[in-house]
Amino acid sequence: xxxxxxxxxxxxxxxxxxxxxxxxxxxxxxxxxxxxxxxxxxxxxxxxxxxxxxxxxxxxxxxxxxxxxxxxxxxxxxxxxxxxxxxxxxxxxxxxxxxxxxxxxxxxxxxxxxxxxxxxxxxxxxxxxxxxxxxxxxxxxxxxxxxxxxxxxxxxxxxxxxxxxxxxxxxxxxxxxxxxxxxxxxxxxxxxxxxxxxxxxxxxxxxxxxxxxxxxxxxxxxxxxxxxxxxxxxxxxxxxxxxxxxxxxxxxxxxxxxxxxxxxxxxxxxxxxxxxxxxxxxxxxxxxxxxxxxxxxxxxxxxxxxxxxxxxxxxxxxxxxxxxxxxxxxxxxxxxxxxxxxxxxxxxxxxxxxxxxxxxxxxxxxxxxxxxxxxxxxx
Ligand code: GAF
Numbered sequence: 001x002x003x004x005x006x007x008x009x010x011x012x013x014x015x016x017x018x019x020x021x022x023x024x025x026x027x028x029x030x031x032x033x034x035x036x037x038x039x040x041x042x043x044x045x046x047x048x049x050x051x052x053x054x055x056x057x058x059x060x061x062x063x064x065x066x067x068x069x070x071x072x073x074x075x076x077x078x079x080x081x082x083x084x085x086x087x088x089x090x091x092x093x094x095x096x097x098x099x100x101x102x103x104x105x106x107x108x109x110x111x112x113x114x115x116x117x118x119x120x121x122x123x124x125x126x127x128x129x130x131x132x133x134x135x136x137x138x139x140x141x142x143x144x145x146x147x148x149x150x151x152x153x154x155x156x157x158x159x160x161x162x163x164x165x166x167x168x169x170x171x172x173x174x175x176x177x178x179x180x181x182x183x184x185x186x187x188x189x190x191x192x193x194x195x196x197x198x199x200x201x202x203x204x205x206x207x208x209x210x211x212x213x214x215x216x217x218x219x220x221x222x223x224x225x226x227x228x229x230x231x232x233x234x235x236x237x238x239x240x241x242x243x244x245x246x247x248x249x250x251x252x253x254x255x256x257x258x259x260x261x262x263x264x265x266x267x268x269x270x271x272x273x274x275x276x277x278x279x280x281x282x283x284x285x286x287x288x289x290x291x292x293x294x295x296x297x298x299x300x301x302x303x304x305x306x307x308x309x310x311x312x313x314x315x316x317x318x319x320x321x322x323x324x325x326x327x328x329x330x331x332x333x334x335x336x337x338x339x340x341x342x343x344x345x346x347x348x349x350x351x352x353x354x355x356x357x358x359x360x361x362x363x364x365x366x367x368x369x370x371x372x373x374x375x376x377x378x379x
Contacts, residue, residue, distance in 0.1 A: 006068070010054040010116040013066045013073065018054035018116065022143060024135035024378035025050045026121035026128045027177035028212055028340055029331045030186050030201070031291070031298050032276040034306055036171025037230050038237070038269045039192035039246035041276040044173055045201060045374040046181030047212075051119035051132040055140040058112030063100055065093050068118040078104065078112060083165040092117075095130055098165030099137045102157045108147045115140065122368070125214045126330075126337020130166075131174035134158035139179075139378045151179040151377065152194050169227050181377040188280050192246060199283045201374050206288045209348045211341045212331075213320070213355055214368040215312035222335035229265065229306065236266040245269040268305035272298060292327025292342050299329035299339075308334030315358055316341075316367065323347070323354030340372065 010018045025046040032042035058064075061078040074093035081101040082088060089097040096115060103110045115137065121129040138154045138161075141147070149157070155175035162168050162175075172191055181187045185198040203210055237245050240256055248254065248270050257263040275294045282291050299317050303309040313330040320328040320341035328341040343351045352369045359367055 006052055006054050006116060006118045009066070009068055009118065010056075010114075013116060014056065014064070014114045016056075018114075019056045019144060020140070021052055021054050022136055022140035022379070023050040023052040023119065024132045024139060024178045025181065025375055026132045027174060027181065028127060028210075028338065028372050029173065029177075030210075030340070031272075031279050031295060031329070032173075033272060033298060033302055033329075033331070033334075034229060034233075034308065035246075035269055035272050035276065036173040036191040037169070038233050039244035040269060040273045042173045042189050042191060043186045043199070043276055043279060044177035044181065044189075045186045045372060046177055046377055047121070047127060048373055048375045049119070049121040049127065049132075051117065051121050051129065051136040053136045053140040054116040054118075055144055056114045057144050058114060060112045062112045063097060064112075064114045065096050066116050067092055068116070069123070078110070083167070092133070094166045095133045095161065096137045098161030099134050099158060100141060101165050102161040103138065103141055103147065105160075106157060108145070108149075110141050110145050110147070113141065113144060122214060124218045124337075125216075126332030126334075127212070127214070128174040128178060128332070130162060130168075131158065131178045134161055135175055135178040135378045152176065152196075154378075155179040168223070169230055177377070179378050181375070183376050184374050186283070186374060188276075192244070199280055201283065201288070203288070203374075204345070207345050208288060208326070209343050209345050210372040211320070211325075211343055211348060211351060212370050212372050213316040213339045213341065214370075215316055215336060215338065216365050216367055217310070217312045218336040219310055222333060225308065225335060226333050229308065232262055232265045233269060236262045240266070246273060264305040264307075268301045271301055271305075289326060292325070295327030295329045295340070295342060296321065302330055302334060306334075310335055311362075312336065312359075312364055312367075313339050315362055315364070316355055319355045319358035320351050323351040325351050
């Protein structure tokens with residue numbers, strides 16, 4: 001649905017016009033997976049796909065939510081919002097209500113509002129549709145109520161909504177990507193200090209393309225396994241005696257871990273942080289093409305050491321590499337969702353065709369392929 005259809009839908013549901021339209025993008029992570037909740041490094045880019053919020057203030061404390069992707073609207077009393085309470089928002093509306101709750105909890109004066117949500121970030125594809133929704137709602141409420149928050153501060157409140165209200169123990173990468181990315185750049189983020197740098201990612205100038213392969217699958221164990229990985233990493237850090245796995249500089253330090261599973265999980269995080277730093281160095285010296293092997297190494301580490309891949313993601317990566325991709329990896333939390341492949345512009349069609357053929361031959365549903373163009377953060 002475009003912006004004009006959104007405005008018409010707002011008028012249909014609420015009568016009259018919205019005060020404005022705010023939006024925030026989904027993301028793909030170029031490299032740096034499962035490092036954000038270990039105080040590590042990430043390098044995401046914003047997608048052109050965005051979640052839009054048409055919004056208007058109300059004089060009372062009611063929050064009325066309509067999503068063009070959901071069958072039923074939702075309404076809440078802002079003063080009564082409590083995470084986990086009986087009748088607390090669930091499903092998509094929890095992400096939006098959670099943001100209002102987090103803003104109010106941080107002491108910001110957010111009153112009632114009518115929000116019409118639409119957009120084109122594919123849900124459940126590992127492309128951060130949740131963060132796009134949170135950040136679009138946060139940006140809308142921030143503007144409507146004149147709240148002075150920087151983009152990183154807004155991202156932290158959106159993450160708080162997801163952690164404490166929705167109950168998903170995610171790191172801060174997706175919200176920071178959605179708030180802080182800029183067109184033509186990847187966001188190099190230190191998730192401990194929140195220091196960030198915009199790294200030019202000029203794919204076209206290098207004669208390259210970044211393909212997204214949305215496998216169309218989401219395995220049921222995704223949420224539980226994500227939380228389990230987080231706990232394993234935290235336990236490994238405690239056993240080694242560091243604040244977070246980010247503090248480990250060499251895999252030799254992991255030898256104190258006797259449990260081979262914990263050692264493998266920690267090895268992924270340590271080697272992945274090193275891969276992010278190497279990737280940034282290559283980007284800064286205009287050697288984008290040479291990042292391909294690092295992407296592939298990241299996938300193998302996520303598959304073998306971190307055990308968050310799945311047959312569809314592995315096949316997407318293998319088929320893309322066999323057809324000439326310079327590098328490929330799963331992106332996001334894993335257990336389904338999307339992979340990315342760095343390809344020569346001239347070879348993009350052949351790689352796409354090979355991936356489609358491989359999925360058909362394996363009896364998997366057809367993946368959806370599109371090009372990732374580094375785009376703007378929330379506005
Ligand atoms: C999900 C989470 F939301 C992020 O915080 C991050 O941990 C990612 O998985 C894995 O890198 O997208």
